[in-house]
Amino acid sequence: MTTETGIGASVRRKEDKRFIIGKGRYLDDITKPGQTYGYFVRSPHAHAKINNFDATEALNAPGVVAVLTGPDLEADGIGPIICGWGITSKDGTPHKAPAHPALAIGHVRYVGHQVALVVGETLQEAKNAAELVEIDYEELPHVVEVGDALAEGAPQIHADVPGNLSFDWELGDKAAAEQAISNAHHVTRMDLRNNRVIPNAMEPRAALSEYDMGTDEITLYTTSQNPHVHRLVLSAFNGVAPEHKLRVIAPDVGGGFGSKIFIYSEETVCAWATKKLNRPIKWTAERSEAFLSDAHGRDHETHAEMAFDSYGKILGLKVSTKANVGCYLSTFASAVPTYLYGTLLNGQYTMPAIYVEVQAGFTNTAPVDAYRGAGRPEATYVVERMIEIGAREMGIDPGEIRKRNFIAPDAYPYETPVIMTYDSGNYALAMDKAQEAIEYQGFEARKAESAQRGKLRGIGYSSFIEACGIAPSAAVGSLGAGVGLWESAQVRFNPTGSVTVFTGSHSHGQGHETTFAQIISDQLGVPIDQVEISHGDTGKVPFGMGTYGSRSLAVGGSAIVKAVDKIVEKSKKIAAHTLEASVEDIEHAHGVFSVAGTDKKMTMAEIAFSAYVPHNYPADVEPGMDETAFYDPLNFTFPAGTHIAEVEIDPETGTTEILDWVAVDDFGNVINPMIVEGQVHGGLAQGIGQALLENCVYDKESGQLLTGSYMDYCMPRADDLPTFRVQTINTPCTTNPLGVKGCGEAGAIAAPAALMNAITNALGKEIDMPATPEKVWRAAQDL
Amino acid sequence: MQMEGQQLIPAPQEKVWEALNDPEILRQSIPGCETVEKSSDTEFRASLTAKFGPVKAKFKGHVTLSDLDPPNGYTLTGEGKGGAAGFGKGEAKVSLEEQAGQTLLTYSVNAKVGGKLAQIGSRLVDSAAKKMAADFFKAFSENVAPSDQNTSSEETLSDTNAPASTNLNATTTPQKSPKNRLLYIGGAFALVLLAVYILN
Numbered sequence: 001m002t003t004e005t006g007i008g009a010s011v012r013r014k015e016d017k018r019f020i021i022g023k024g025r026y027l028d029d030i031t032k033p034g035q036t037y038g039y040f041v042r043s044p045h046a047h048a049k050i051n052n053f054d055a056t057e058a059l060n061a062p063g064v065v066a067v068l069t070g071p072d073l074e075a076d077g078i079g080p081i082i083c084g085w086g087i088t089s090k091d092g093t094p095h096k097a098p099a100h101p102a103l104a105i106g107h108v109r110y111v112g113h114q115v116a117l118v119v120g121e122t123l124q125e126a127k128n129a130a131e132l133v134e135i136d137y138e139e140l141p142h143v144v145e146v147g148d149a150l151a152e153g154a155p156q157i158h159a160d161v162p163g164n165l166s167f168d169w170e171l172g173d174k175a176a177a178e179q180a181i182s183n184a185h186h187v188t189r190m191d192l193r194n195n196r197v198i199p200n201a202m203e204p205r206a207a208l209s210e211y212d213m214g215t216d217e218i219t220l221y222t223t224s225q226n227p228h229v230h231r232l233v234l235s236a237f238n239g240v241a242p243e244h245k246l247r248v249i250a251p252d253v254g255g256g257f258g259s260k261i262f263i264y265s266e267e268t269v270c271a272w273a274t275k276k277l278n279r280p281i282k283w284t285a286e287r288s289e290a291f292l293s294d295a296h297g298r299d300h301e302t303h304a305e306m307a308f309d310s311y312g313k314i315l316g317l318k319v320s321t322k323a324n325v326g327c328y329l330s331t332f333a334s335a336v337p338t339y340l341y342g343t344l345l346n347g348q349y350t351m352p353a354i355y356v357e358v359q360a361g362f363t364n365t366a367p368v369d370a371y372r373g374a375g376r377p378e379a380t381y382v383v384e385r386m387i388e389i390g391a392r393e394m395g396i397d398p399g400e401i402r403k404r405n406f407i408a409p410d411a412y413p414y415e416t417p418v419i420m421t422y423d424s425g426n427y428a429l430a431m432d433k434a435q436e437a438i439e440y441q442g443f444e445a446r447k448a449e450s451a452q453r454g455k456l457r458g459i460g461y462s463s464f465i466e467a468c469g470i471a472p473s474a475a476v477g478s479l480g481a482g483v484g485l486w487e488s489a490q491v492r493f494n495p496t497g498s499v500t501v502f503t504g505s506h507s508h509g510q511g512h513e514t515t516f517a518q519i520i521s522d523q524l525g526v527p528i529d530q531v532e533i534s535h536g537d538t539g540k541v542p543f544g545m546g547t548y549g550s551r552s553l554a555v556g557g558s559a560i561v562k563a564v565d566k567i568v569e570k571s572k573k574i575a576a577h578t579l580e581a582s583v584e585d586i587e588h589a590h591g592v593f594s595v596a597g598t599d600k601k602m603t604m605a606e607i608a609f610s611a612y613v614p615h616n617y618p619a620d621v622e623p624g625m626d627e628t629a630f631y632d633p634l635n636f637t638f639p640a641g642t643h644i645a646e647v648e649i650d651p652e653t654g655t656t657e658i659l660d661w662v663a664v665d666d667f668g669n670v671i672n673p674m675i676v677e678g679q680v681h682g683g684l685a686q687g688i689g690q691a692l693l694e695n696c697v698y699d700k701e702s703g704q705l706l707t708g709s710y711m712d713y714c715m716p717r718a719d720d721l722p723t724f725r726v727q728t729i730n731t732p733c734t735t736n737p738l739g740v741k742g743c744g745e746a747g748a749i750a751a752p753a754a755l756m757n758a759i760t761n762a763l764g765k766e767i768d769m770p771a772t773p774e775k776v777w778r779a780a781q782d783l
Numbered sequence: 784m785q786m787e788g789q790q791l792i793p794a795p796q797e798k799v800w801e802a803l804n805d806p807e808i809l810r811q812s813i814p815g816c817e818t819v820e821k822s823s824d825t826e827f828r829a830s831l832t833a834k835f836g837p838v839k840a841k842f843k844g845h846v847t848l849s850d851l852d853p854p855n856g857y858t859l860t861g862e863g864k865g866g867a868a869g870f871g872k873g874e875a876k877v878s879l880e881e882q883a884g885q886t887l888l889t890y891s892v893n894a895k896v897g898g899k900l901a902q903i904g905s906r907l908v909d910s911a912a913k914k915m916a917a918d919f920f921k922a923f924s925e926n927v928a929p930s931d932q933n934t935s936s937e938e939t940l941s942d943t944n945a946p947a948s949t950n951l952n953a954t955t956t957p958q959k960s961p962k963n964r965l966l967y968i969g970g971a972f973a974l975v976l977l978a979v980y981i982l983n
Contacts, residue, residue, distance in 0.1 A: 043898075044897040044898025044899075045897060046897075111901075131840075131867060288903060292902065702897060706901065708899075
């Protein structure tokens, strides 16, 4: 049953009122009595030895409370920043993760590296004092590109990491893939560059820490996608405070895209320093600091070989990737170019043999970690560029070659050669609908019309797949994860019938307060305005693993369903007692509990009231209506779909206009179509941004970040984007109770390949991302 | 980063030379210059405040002279630290040449910048560098060869700089030996060139 506020309804977002009227409460909106301000002194050098650090003058400056350094942290026993996922190299050795003190000790290894925290009574005083910190740097040779870092004779970034190699990992069957390539009718070989991007969440990272001497408790407000993970790591590994004496609150957070998963130096230092100084400390990143020190995304250099038979069937794929991980391994940096990448190289196709090897190299750049899609856009880019180029080389229609290779709709569960088992899908259906929507048959006529006007028209496909709903704890544990990836939910009825749901998922723009409320409204018949979704506070929410990897609904939503199941089970007992029937005879639908075959019934609100005012109540049932559930998924989910982009290039200016974009995505069941469409739009904007405009550049000669502001780092704007035409198909996920697959990353995963396929189709030659006007113009002019 | 330039100064080389020996003229001519301080026979320290678009900082410069060839030229090696704004450092070759009663100053600079200057300032540096160099040469030319029409600007200059010049006299001891004269010249030019670099 679809109601106006139930599952399947495009309910307007409950949270938007406070955002629109300016009552959102982001981190910098919070102020504590006696608050001080932190300002980080950062390295201006890509690689240098710190010969001397002198804060004498800074400490004498007006309003300065303290200047804190790496040695101070070390003296207080604060542990280094950790990487939470262990990767094993081909030779069986564990990945190399050099010690990463939260403030530099002895060396700085990238421009923006945190060297000291200056704490002042005002921000200006802290900044002025930071100017007076005298640091004697001795510059060392640096390297910023991963290919250079892994080459013979490269500058050594860490004494304990020979050759700057963190790990050399492999997956799949090398012999089988090479056999397939050597026996193939045709082999497509390509070097592909997945450009480095900077996340650019609208709200920059921030932290506000406060120590209560009476309770010995530290409260850390921070821009986190996973406050419980922050608390766990800061307690267990950094030793900032025992877990029960540390409360982490992530209030309204203005976007994350992965960059706010990680436990960074800044919040670690603030959480430690507040107790040391017994003063609240607030640090809010300036936009410049965000460019320098947020974990960046992507940055792969890949060589790929795809083998085909004469009919265009894929026989094998061999991929060799060098992944830039920056100067230290960030929280999930090791998982992104391995288990979130290599495992998706099967795409939507039957591929008998796949082999992937990934070398992760340290460079004198900011750490690189998960960014919207995290590994899966990189995998999709490889697979979808390779099959498209293969089709061109063999003279097969790019839609047709995909159809010849799609896994059949009746082949599920389908086990790939790279350890994933797809539960469900219908790839040909998505392709058919996308081709129909974009009127693929008419493309040649449209191309001819463009040519008459001197324009180059192109069309490009991306039939992507992703692994979402991250993730079954046992599976990720066996692959090296240091945590479980379940989720928790607590559903609490108040005596008056309203509901508060505490979820371990965290919304930083996704609309959980609406989508999750729809689940409660649908399943328990509670009016949606009577449902409050509470998230982001370890002092309120039982536990949680947070929001990333399109997991909130598939895992967090499923946990809510499990808690609802417990509510229903208990309610049936109360209803049976009150209605003088047996529990087996109580039927439940949308919050109405009735005795089968009669008109006797109780509503959920009546039962909840009875649970808190248990005057007439079953003896063996506890009072109260408050249930908690933990849910560990059985499998990843596998959203998939086909996107088709149509572009027109002006060869005289090199500008690319995206004329049309059709997205047909299979997200399984959909709770709120409007929110899903919004998520697809946002993902597409980021994927198109990467393919067309965005590019993080470090100067090879100086190691400086050249794209450190919006003057040089080009973000997509509304007029860069077409009106997206988004559809969904819905083959329910078979492994979670809602049948949902997740939609948050799909656009960013699908878009780069579709757009680059369209642009290179128009140009008739290959270029790398981003397809800037200059690059396109040079290609169009044969320069 | 590389930059080369020439400036014709409307004064005979001897007069330019004299002016270049006057630290007060140099200090007045360098945009934003606050102090000049000799730390050894071949080393200078100086400070200036500069604003490049969104980056404003007080730079502390450290300049070393080499390849001294009075009065024809020398090489400056310098480094300027701007605190949180970053740093600039580089090398400049400077030469003077008499040309029809005027003096041609030629410079070529090789420099690099880091930190916020590289991060944010890079887009603005070309125009800012041109403006700063132009400001220096305009002020310097006026100070070397003041025209009668320019009295008002001259007054402004001396008014603005009167207190600072007291400081300068307090912190520096003008030397008359040719080597030390050149040090002043070098220090002042290095500051300008560093600033120009930083902007570039």
